[in-house]
Amino acid sequence: xxxxxxxxxxxxxxxxxxxxxxxxxxxxxxxxxxxxxxxxxxxxxxxxxxxxxxxxxxxxxxxxxxxxxxxxxxxxxxxxxxxxxxxxxxxxxxxxxxxxxxxxxxxxxxxxxxxxxxxxxxxxxxxxxxxxxxxxxxxxxxxxxxxxxxxxxxxxxxxxxxxxxxxxxxxxxxxxxxxxxxxxxxxxxxxxxxxxxxxxxxxxxxxxxxxxxxxxxxxxxxxxxxxxxxxxxxxxxxxxxxxxxxxxxxxxxxxxxxxxxxxxxxxxxxxxxxxxxxxxxxxxxxxxxxxxxxxxxxxxxxxxxxxxxxxxxxxxxxxxxxxxxxxxxxxxxxxxxxx
Amino acid sequence: xxxxxxxxxxxxxxxxxxxxxxxxxxxxxxxxxxxxxxxxxxxxxxxxxxxxxxxxxxxxxxxxxxxxxxxxxxxxxxxxxxxxxxxxxxxxxxxxxxxxxxxxxxxxxxxxxxxxxxxxxxxxxxxxxxxxxxxxxxxxxxxxxxxxxxxxxxxxxxxxxxxxxxxxxxxxxxxxxxxxxxxxxxxxxxxxxxxxxxxxxxxxxxxxxxxxxxxxxxxxxxxxxxxxxxxxxxxxxxxxxxxxxxxxxxxxxxxxxxxxxxxxxxxxxxxxxxxxxxxxxxxxxxxxxxxxxxxxxxxxxxxxxxxxxxxxxxxxxxxxxxxxxxxxxxxxxxxxxxxxxxxxxxxxxxxxxxxxxxxxxxxxxxxxxxxxxxxxxxxxxxxxxxxxxxxxxxxxxxxxxxxxxxxxxxxxxxxxxxxxxxxxxxxxxxxxxxxxxxxxxxxxxxxxxxxxxxxxxxxxxxxxxxxxxxxxxxxxxxxxxxxxxxxxxxxxxxxxxxxxxxxxxxxxxxxxxxxxxxxxxxxxxxxxxxxxxxxxxxxxxxxxxxxxxxxxxxxxxxxxxxxxxxxxxxxxxx
Numbered sequence: 001x002x003x004x005x006x007x008x009x010x011x012x013x014x015x016x017x018x019x020x021x022x023x024x025x026x027x028x029x030x031x032x033x034x035x036x037x038x039x040x041x042x043x044x045x046x047x048x049x050x051x052x053x054x055x056x057x058x059x060x061x062x063x064x065x066x067x068x069x070x071x072x073x074x075x076x077x078x079x080x081x082x083x084x085x086x087x088x089x090x091x092x093x094x095x096x097x098x099x100x101x102x103x104x105x106x107x108x109x110x111x112x113x114x115x116x117x118x119x120x121x122x123x124x125x126x127x128x129x130x131x132x133x134x135x136x137x138x139x140x141x142x143x144x145x146x147x148x149x150x151x152x153x154x155x156x157x158x159x160x161x162x163x164x165x166x167x168x169x170x171x172x173x174x175x176x177x178x179x180x181x182x183x184x185x186x187x188x189x190x191x192x193x194x195x196x197x198x199x200x201x202x203x204x205x206x207x208x209x210x211x212x213x214x215x216x217x218x219x220x221x222x223x224x225x226x227x228x229x230x231x232x233x234x235x236x237x238x239x240x241x242x243x244x245x246x247x248x249x250x251x252x253x254x255x256x257x258x259x260x261x262x263x264x265x266x267x268x269x270x271x272x273x274x275x276x277x278x279x280x281x282x283x284x285x286x287x288x289x290x291x292x293x294x295x296x297x298x299x300x301x302x303x304x305x306x307x308x309x310x311x312x313x314x315x316x317x318x319x320x321x322x323x324x325x326x327x328x329x330x331x332x333x334x335x336x337x338x339x
Numbered sequence: 340x341x342x343x344x345x346x347x348x349x350x351x352x353x354x355x356x357x358x359x360x361x362x363x364x365x366x367x368x369x370x371x372x373x374x375x376x377x378x379x380x381x382x383x384x385x386x387x388x389x390x391x392x393x394x395x396x397x398x399x400x401x402x403x404x405x406x407x408x409x410x411x412x413x414x415x416x417x418x419x420x421x422x423x424x425x426x427x428x429x430x431x432x433x434x435x436x437x438x439x440x441x442x443x444x445x446x447x448x449x450x451x452x453x454x455x456x457x458x459x460x461x462x463x464x465x466x467x468x469x470x471x472x473x474x475x476x477x478x479x480x481x482x483x484x485x486x487x488x489x490x491x492x493x494x495x496x497x498x499x500x501x502x503x504x505x506x507x508x509x510x511x512x513x514x515x516x517x518x519x520x521x522x523x524x525x526x527x528x529x530x531x532x533x534x535x536x537x538x539x540x541x542x543x544x545x546x547x548x549x550x551x552x553x554x555x556x557x558x559x560x561x562x563x564x565x566x567x568x569x570x571x572x573x574x575x576x577x578x579x580x581x582x583x584x585x586x587x588x589x590x591x592x593x594x595x596x597x598x599x600x601x602x603x604x605x606x607x608x609x610x611x612x613x614x615x616x617x618x619x620x621x622x623x624x625x626x627x628x629x630x631x632x633x634x635x636x637x638x639x640x641x642x643x644x645x646x647x648x649x650x651x652x653x654x655x656x657x658x659x660x661x662x663x664x665x666x667x668x669x670x671x672x673x674x675x676x677x678x679x680x681x682x683x684x685x686x687x688x689x690x691x692x693x694x695x696x697x698x699x700x701x702x703x704x705x706x707x708x709x710x711x712x713x714x715x716x717x718x719x720x721x722x723x724x725x726x727x728x729x730x731x732x733x734x735x736x737x738x739x740x741x742x743x744x745x746x747x748x749x750x751x752x753x754x755x756x757x758x759x760x761x762x763x764x765x766x767x768x769x770x771x772x773x774x775x776x777x778x779x780x781x782x783x784x785x786x787x788x789x790x791x792x793x794x795x796x797x798x799x800x801x802x803x804x805x806x807x808x809x810x811x812x813x814x815x816x817x818x819x820x821x822x823x824x825x826x827x828x829x830x831x832x833x834x835x836x837x838x839x840x841x842x843x844x845x846x847x848x849x850x851x852x853x854x855x856x857x858x859x860x861x862x863x864x865x866x867x868x869x870x871x872x873x874x875x876x877x878x879x880x881x882x883x884x885x886x887x888x889x890x891x892x893x894x895x896x897x898x899x900x901x902x903x904x905x906x907x908x909x910x911x912x913x
Contacts, residue, residue, distance in 0.1 A: 035787035084423060085586050086570055095585070151619045159623055166627060167620050168613070172415075285615040287588040295421065295587070300783040 003328060010324045014317045021313040022306070026067050029302035030059075037083070057081065070306070080303030084295065089307040093289060097311065098182030099169060100281070100288035103211065104273045106185075106204050111212035112266060115219035120250055122220065123227025123258070134220060141217030146276075150210035150283040157206060165203050167285035174199050207284045211277055215269045219262050226258035260331055267323030271316030275308075412906050414607035414886075416899060417621050417630040418614050419637065421587045426569035427548030428497075429506040433634065434612075436896025441592060441610060443548035443575035444481065446494065447541060449808050449897050451890035454659065455711065456541045456808050460489065460549055460576075461529075470536030470848030477527045481599045483551040483576045491523035496552035498531070500564045508806065511543040514821065536846040538853040542809035545894055550574050578902035579610050589613045598902065605905040625651050625881050628913030632889075632899070633881040638756060639697030645881040650912035657709040658878035659805035659893040661702055661813060664748070664764065664871040665830035667799075669792035672741045677734035679868040682798070683720055684727035685767035692874050695759045702872035704861045705813045709875070710893075712810035712854035714861040720872065724770050731771055738772040745776060748798040749788070752779035757800045760873070764798070789826045798871075799829050804895050810857040815841045818864050832869035884912040 037054050054060050057080075058069055073080060079089035122134035157164045165171055169184055177187035177196050184200035230236060231254070239249045278290035289308060296304035418434050427439040439445075448459035461475040481489040499518040501509045512533075520532040533540065554574040555565035565574075573581040578600070579592035592610040594602065613630075615621050618641050624630045626648050633645070646653040666673045666682060673679055688701045700708060701719035731738065748764060750757035761777035768775045778796065780788075788794040806812050816822045818833050819841045837860055844856035865872075880898070882889055888904040 035783065035790070038783075038786055038790065084421070086424065087586070092586075096587070147617075154619065154623055159626060166623055166629065167615060172413075172629070283617045283620055285613065285617070285620055287585070291616075292587060298781060298783075300781065 006328050007325060010321055014321055017317055018310070018313060022071070022310055023067065025306050025309040025313075026070065027063065029305045030063060030066070032300065035300075070303075074310075079307045082296070082301050082304045084299045084301045084304065089303045092292065092304065093307055093311055096287060096289040096292050099286060100274060100277055100290055102183045102185060103204065103207055103277060103281075103286060103288060104270065107208040107212035107273060108215065108266065108270055110208060111216040111269075112219060115216045115223060115262075116255070118216075119220040119223025119262075120227055120255060123224040124231070124246075124250055126228055131224070134224060138217035138221045141213040144213070145279075146210055146214070147279040147283055149213055150206070150280050153206045153210055154283070164206055165199075167283075169200060169203050169287065170196070171199050171203075207280050207286055210283070211273060211280045215266075215273065218265055218269070222262045222265055223255075223258055226261055227254055230254040230258050256330065260327065263323050263326055263330070267319045268316070270319035271312060274315040275312035412605065412608045414610045414632075414901050414904065414906075415630045415911075416610070416612040416632050416901075417624060417634070418612045419616055419621070419634050421614050422584070422590055422612075424570045425573055425581065425584065425590075426566060427507075427550065427575070428501045428504055428509070428564075428569070429566075430548075431507055433636075433896050437612065437899045438590065439548050440577070440896050440900050441579045441902070442573040442577040442581060443550065444489075444577055446475075446544040446547040446549060449545055449892045449894050451892045453711075454709070454808050454893040456545055460494070461544070464541065466848055468532075470538065470846070471533045473531045473533070473537075473540050474524070475529045475531075477529065478599065479527055481576050482597055483554070483574065484580045484595045485551065485554065485574075486597070487551060487553060489549060489551075489576050490526050491529045492526075493549055493552045494529045495521050495523050496555070497549045498547065500550070500555070501547070504564055504566060508543070508546040511546065511807070512540075536848055538845050538847045538850075539807070539809045539811040542807040542811065545807055545897070549576065551576070578900075582609070587614060600902065602902075603905050605907070607901055607904065607906065610901045621881075625883070628883065628911040630881075631883045631886050631911060635878055635880050639695075639879075642879040642881065643697070650884050651881050652884055653879055653881055654889070654891070655698060655877045655879045656891045657707075658699070658876055658891075659707045659710050659808075660876055660878070661705060661707055661803045661872065662696070662874045662876050663702060663705070663801055663803070664760075664798050664873065665801055665828075666869055666871065667792065667795045667797050668830050668832040668867070668869055670795065670797060672734070672736040672744055672746070673797045675734045675736060676868060677730040678736055678741065680730040681727045681734065681771060682764075682768065683868050683871045684723045684730065685764075685771055685773075686720070686871050686873070687722045687763050687767050688720055688873060689722070691760055691763050695756060695763065696874050696876050698879075699874050699876040702875050704865050704872060705817055705870065706810045706857070706861055707805065707813065707875045710805065710810055710813070711808075712857045714858040716858075717861060717865055722767065724767075727767075727771055742772075742774050746773060746798070747776050747778050747796045748800070749778050749780050749785055749796040750800045751785065752781055760800055764871070786826050789829050790824045792831045795829050795831065799826075801826065801829065802876075803827055805893055806895060808894055810854065810861075811845065814857050814860050814864070815845065818860070818869070830869035832864070832867055834863065834867065837863045885910065 035050070037057070037059065038050050051060075058066055061069070070080060077090060079093075081087070082089050082092055085092055118134055118137075122131045125131050154166060158166045170176060174196055177184060177191045177193050180187050180190050185197060185204075188194070188197035188200060227250070236249060236254060239253060275290065275293070277286075277288060278294045280286065281288045281291040282294070289311065292304070293308035293312075295301070296308060416437070418437070420432070420434050422434045422438055423432065424430065424435055425438050425442065427443045430436050430439045444460050446459065447456045447461050449455070450457040460477055460481055462478045464473060464475045466473055475494075477489070477491060477494065479488070483489060498512075498521045501507065502512060502516065502518045502521075505513065515533045515535060515537050516531060517534070522530050524530050531540065550565075550569065551574040555569065558565045558568035558572075560567055571584065576599070578595055578598045580595050582591040582593045584590045590612045594606065594608050596602075615624065618637050621630070621633055621637065622641055622644055625633060625645055628650055642653045642655075645651045666679045668674055668679070673682070692699055692701055701721070702708070703719040704714055704717040706713045736744075746768070748761050750761045758777065758779065761775075765775040765777060785799065788796060803813065803817070816825075817828050817830070818837050820833055820838060822828045823831055840856055840860045840863060844853050844860060847853040847856055878891055885906055885908045886904055887907050889898065890903065892898050892900075
């Protein structure tokens, strides 16, 4: 199988996953108890008003018909009206997704960037102090709740040391850069606004660290254990016997083989962070999509719930698609086995 | 025995603190620099389509002030919930009310000293036809933010719009006022012809905001009364004009220079409200001098912590709010008055007020103690387990039968204070051998259950804040059958006598006579023990020390009239 065939095949396999997810979440959002229409209209609303809005939203139709209507709308860019904001859910999500996307990308980038050297050092120094230190760090990273880490970081770096900003994407009085991608880091560079870039970057440090600590720990431990496995293999012994430099053996040959299992975790982490950034977004008042999703759940704003879930689901599927492509690239045996 | 009233005003004022700014700046730049290098190659493909988030005509230079917001004298309010709509006809919650308070003018307002309705847009008024016709004379110096004069036509349009939309607080008038019976007698006179004498009309008009009829009519779509337009735009005569609104994130307003009430030298040029839902972040923002004011809905501990900051004061005043546990009188076993009395006597009011709510007073009936028209003859309850057992013995249900049915108390999920109140109730009932199931549920579920007596829980935790300066909001809206089906009236309790007295109260135009009717209704209500009236909690908010002019008004959101406040000193106290 050629690499292109492999990509196309993987792409088509993603479609039923997204479709199945849409059916599942659509049904769940509509059978959970409570009456979101009444909540949206307020306590003074009459039963007649409630019924009218319910009819306007098509909620008096059978569930399969509601789904077909919704799907037809989605394909035309109409994701339904949010009961909480009264906007098209798509425009609500589009307005908030860049903030979450920027946070997640930065988080993942730094988590992987730090996890690789820490994991390699721990793996090549098994049972030495470096390994113990990485174990303690990983245990802390995985076991501490994100919101707790976030609050502690705020207390240390904002309240006590005054080094970083407390919340939001930009400081008071800083005008957002002209919108091109809606990612402040990118847009500020495009506009040549270095001051805004620095300000946006400072605002990202604490949320990204709080969000990425667990991912860093997971990837670090995986690389560490895979590096230990690789060390026992003959090609490493041969390389050492040839007198190749340690750094070359570890970072060029061993790491490439040790990285495949970490790649799976990184792919899953992207989707996971996209949907689970809400605790960090709430603590740092980050105007992102995850916080919007939580509010949607609390208010039973079901069009928004479905919209957010679909976006997070597509994020998962896309990230895993990319991971599959990288697998095929890093390890050609994967795509050959598809035959 | 009544619980002691605990009313404090904490006031701290210490010198502003300064930090090691040079070191800070250096480290900040180092951290940001590292971030910028690392990011250069990772985020270039995130193209998104959507509304711009720009707030001004930035021409390429990155403007930055020193943390005092967009204007020189910027007021920053930290809101704990999002702004659902900017349309004053649809407002029901506190953030919507806050937007309406500052973008629009209410027809009559609340006097912060007497907590009574007083003149505002309506300068004077009179009643005709035995109280069924109300005639208002308007001020002649009020202009909308587009410069047009506010006239009687605008008032007529605003009220008809509200009645036809049937949204927000329109239920105050829907039963007694037909849209065609709101008319302008001349440019400055408006006539409201109610179908019957309507005593509390004046008090209800505090929730009536005037829109610019010309602007709204121009933006109507398919006969929607400009609903779509006003959800995201403003057309008012308020002290502030809408500058920018990012729903769910922030709202920004700038002062309307020609506001009819004029401006003080140190009034606020801009008003910003940022949505921050995490309590610790709100506290830290206030501590850092990043915010001027918080809302009143955080936990007791949060206000205690803020009161310890040198740059924040936390006023604590008696509040026109009732915290109670409505008992469903239509469902077994709480349909038995003796069971209800047993529950009420088993509850530990002292612990609830002093240890959980952290202040205020034990409630004495449904109307808050500080509200005009409260019946002072009603004694607050206190725990008396012997009396509780006596009532239980007299009930139609045995303890075993009650436990077989399963007594349920619903609390709002995720609210620690409400859960603790549930535990207090559970402990009291356990003394009687009754098992109480505490059931945390989402607010949407609670409001849905409130529409049907069969679905309504036996016991529910409810905070009920005054929506108008009249005891009507804590009697008619809770115990008149026409109000049933809302979260406010979850006891489903009334009698012919209560209904009759409440209707009579509404028909009474003489203020004193009307208040007496409400007092009579309160006495009748408490006889049936439809609620465990726990507390009138204190009102607390965090205010930056350099803000003056704030006053408690008693009605939701009226306390955040930014026009009435000023900046003292140089910027926010830090």
